[in-house]
Amino acid sequence: MKKDLGVKPYTFPMPVLMIATYGADGTVDVMNMAWGGVCAENMVALNIDEDHKTAENIKARGAFTLSIADIPHIKEADFFGIATGNKMPDKFARSGLHAVRSEKVDAPVVEEFPLILECRVAECQHTAYGFRVLGEIVGVLAEEAVLDEKGRVVPSRLNAFVFDQFQAGYYAIGEKVGRAWHTGAELAK
Template identity: 65%
Template structure:
């Protein structure tokens, strides 16, 4: 029997995404975000509030990078969600992480994250439920360590983790349990 839980953001798994931007003084800002993802083949959508430093930076620079957080950097990734760029000017520097300037967009690439999408802003949509930022994926960068022998990203090597909105936990991902567009063929 199912129990009524009421209205809540009950989707699992939620990605743990790291949005990196440059501040006015060219210092780095990184924000931990779960409410975003792919919305078209070459587009991402971020659902973000206006009050974030990251939102201001995205609007001013017209660009951002979006990285997938990995277990190896879970503490730093969580810190990016704890500390506010509006209150902690050296938020990024405190983690000891490093960046490289993107060659495609006006945003930093966090060197330690294994996958990074370099994105340019297409549109900032004011919605009744908040702000949606649509970004065009200009390029995807991947560390060679997470690639298989064919040059494709191997999720088992990625070390990604998901956010659990039910109990506010993080859970490691990576075990393959089926093959898309194949596992269900027995039902055809």
Template identity: 40%
Template sequence: MKKSIGAKTFAMPTPVWVVGTYGENGEPNIMTAAWGSICCSAPPCVAVSLQKIRASYDNILKHKAFTISIPSRKYVSEADYAGIASGKDTDKFTVAGLTPVKSDLVDAPYVQEFPLILECRLLHTIELGLHTQFIGEIVDVKADEAVLGDNGLPVLGKVDPLSYSPPEREYYGTGENLGKAYSLGLKLKK
């Protein structure tokens, strides 16, 4: 029997994404966001939801761009810090020992040390309540060569991304490979 626990943000897991933006004076800024996902395949888009009090909120509106840097397990402390400190009064790149890289395609920086980067141009802004959802068109994906498979595309186990569990307020690494998508379920098809 299932027990009702009320309306909560308990989708599990949520990604750990580090959103890159430029501030009012062109300073690079990052913040960790867990409310994000792929939201369209053509054009390729992501959605990330931020509160208006965040420095990144105004930065995205001003520059019409953002990046998503996906940290690997070895950068869990740096990713957590980027979500704790405020970009309004802190140079998070310097404190975390991370390197900002200026995107050639959008007006936003990304994190050099993180293995997978999505460069996004702002398409839509949707007011939802406490959060505003920013939908960005992915104009390019950059990946460290070490995380690419034989087909030239990123491999989850090599990227080794983080997940966040909202009810526990805990980070997790990736798990074991369970099998091929669009194949495992075929045994149930009649």
């Protein structure tokens, strides 16, 4: 029997994404975000509060990078969700991570994260549901260690983790258990 839990934003898994921007003074800012992801073949959507330093930076610079957080840097990733750039201007420096300027957009690339999407702001939306940023993916960077011999990302090599919105936990991504567009094909016959 099912129990009614009311209205909650319960989906699982939720990605743990790192949004990196530059402030007005060139300071690197990184924010941990779970409410966003791919919304078209070359687009991402970020649903963030407009009062975040990251939102201010995105509007001013018109660009950001979006990285997949990995288990070796879970402490830093969680810190980016705890600390706010509005109150802690040296937030990124405290993390001990390193950044270089993207060659494609006016945003930083965090060197320690294994997969980075370089994005140009396509649109900022103000809706009854909040502030949303649509970003056009103009480049993708990946550490060679996470690629197979054909240059494709191997998910298990990312060491990514996901967010559990039910109990505020992080979970490692497990083993491959099926093949998309194949595992259920026999039911289509």
